[in-house]
Amino acid sequence: MQRTLFAIVTAVSALLAAGTGYAQNYPTRPLTIIVPFAAGGPTDVIARIVGENMSKTLGQQMIIENVAGAGGTTGTTRGAQAAPDGYTIMMGHMGTHGAAPALYAQLKYDPARDFEPIGLAAGTPILIVGKKNFPAATLKEFIAYLLANPGKVNEAHAGIGSVSHSTCTMLNYQIGAKPTRVAYRGTGPAMNDLVGGQVDYMCDQIVNVIEQIKGGQIKAYAIATTARSPELPDVPTTKEAGLPAYEVSAWNALFAPKGTPKDIMAKLTDALGKALADNATRKRLLDLGAVLPAKQEQTPAYLGEFVKKEVARWQPILKGAGESK
DSSP: OHHHHHHHHHHHHHHHHHHHHHHHHOOSSOEEEEESSOTTSHHHHHHHHHHHHHHHHHTSOEEEEEOOOGGGHHHHHHHHTSOSSSSEEEEEEHIIIIIHHHHOTTOSOOTTTSEEEEEEEEEEEEEEEEETTOSOSSHHHHHHHHHHSTTTSEEEESSTTSHHHHHHHHHHHHHTOOOEEEEOSSHHHHHHHHHHTSSOEEEEEHHHHHHHHHTTSEEEEEEOSSSOOTTSTTSOBTTTTTOTTOOOEEEEEEEEETTOOHHHHHHHHHHHHHHHHOHHHHHHHHHTTOBOOOGGGSSHHHHHHHHHHHHHHHHHHHHHTTOOO
16 A cells, blocks of 8 residues: 555656646747637737747747637637647637627637636727728718618628627627628738728728728728827827727737646746837837737736626627627
8 A cells, every 4th residue: 555655646746747847848849829810910910920029038939820710719719729738829819808708609718717818919909991992081971871871881800709890890880880791711801802892891900901001002081099090190080080989999919728837828928028028029019000018918917807808898889789699
C-alpha cells in the first residue's frame, strides 16, 4: 500500500513539474490566431498587425487562420473548442462576444464562460457608408431615400451577429428602414461589392473603410462617435448629421480557450501589451482610425467584465429589432 501511494505521489509530482516546465518554456512552436472572418476585413487586419509584434515578444510566428461563417460564430466556436495549451487563440469582437447571444438561440459557446480573456486590442468607430453613386448627398437624404424605397435598397453585412450586421440592425431599427439585407462571409468581400456598386450601403468599422473613403471609391455619410475622427476630419458625426441617437463603436480583443494555464495567459497578455506600446504598431493602428485601449483597459479582468456588459447591452437592441433566431 505504501509503495502504491508513493508511486502515485511521485507520478503526480512529475506531472506537475512537467506542466510547470512546459509553461516556463512556452511557446516552443508557432501559435495560431483564429480570425472568424474572411481575410481583408477589419478584424483580420488588426489581428495581423498585433500578431506580427506579439511574435517578436514570444519568439514564435503567429499564424492567422481565417475561419469564416455564421457571422463569426463558426470560427469562434472552433476557438472555444481548441486545446487550452496557448497555441490556439482567437480575435473576437463586438459581434462574436457581444451581439451573438441575442441572435443565436443555439449558440455553441458562451462569450463570458468559455474563454480566458487576454486583452482588448483596438476599438473601431462605425461609419455609415454607401456606394459612390448612391442618390443621396447627406445622411438626412440617405435616410429619406431608404424610407421611400423599402425592400429596394441592398445593405451588405458580414453575416448575422457580425459587427456590420449588428450595427446596421441598430441603424435600421432606429430610423425604421427595411432594406434587403445581403450576407457575406466577411466585410472584406462585402466591401468589394460595395466599391463595385453591387450593393448600396453598409455600416462598417473605420479600419475597413478608411482607404476607400479617402480614395473616393465610396461615400461616407457619418461616423457614429461623439467626435470626428482625425483620420477623416471631413466626415460629420451622426449627431452633426442629424441622427444623435446612433452612436456605436466596435472593438476587437484576444481570447484563449477556457482552462489555458495562468502563466501562459500572463505571457500572452504581456505580449499584447508590448504590441500596443510599440510605436510602430500603434502608428499602423492609429493610421487606420483605430482607437487604442488605455493601460487600465488592457487587463484580462477588464475585458472579462466588458464582455458581460456588451452581451447585456445588445440583448434589448437586437431582440427589439426582431433579429433573434
